């Protein structure tokens with residue numbers, strides 16, 4: 121468990137009520153990782169959502185064709201997560217599987233929230249998922265914006 125205040129400080133959780141924050145804080149723990157640690161892989165069951173407090177996490181898209189080119193597995197850097205940002209949002213979106221690789225680019229400290237228990241909390245707090253969904257959409261729009269910038273740069277003459 122962590123202090124609910126630690127969550128309230130961040131915009132992702134800023135709209136939650138004190139009761140919702142308390143319930144969420146009971147599912148959360150602080151974890152430190154050294155540089156170059158893989159936090160999750162593409163396709164892995166998404167059971168945890170992460171709030172980065174210190175350091176930098178990189179997100180990679182993995183291209184892999186197990187049928188025609190099983191020997192070619194490549195990773196492309198597609199984004200960066202900075203302190204105060206949430207990642208691993210697939211833990212709150214069906215089918216609950218991660219869509220990228222996440223790895224620490226520096227030593228990192230993050231809050232990890234048990235997403236399976238969080239999803240179950242919505243029985244007691246029906247509005248919780250609605251409030252969090254708005255923040256998830258916001259996070260995904262930021263990812264899309266960053267992807268568009270990269271695509272535009274790639275296509276520039």
Ligand code: SIN
Nearest residue numbers: 207208209210218219
């Ligand atoms: C994922 O959750 O599938 C990847 C990481 C993220 O976009 O937050």
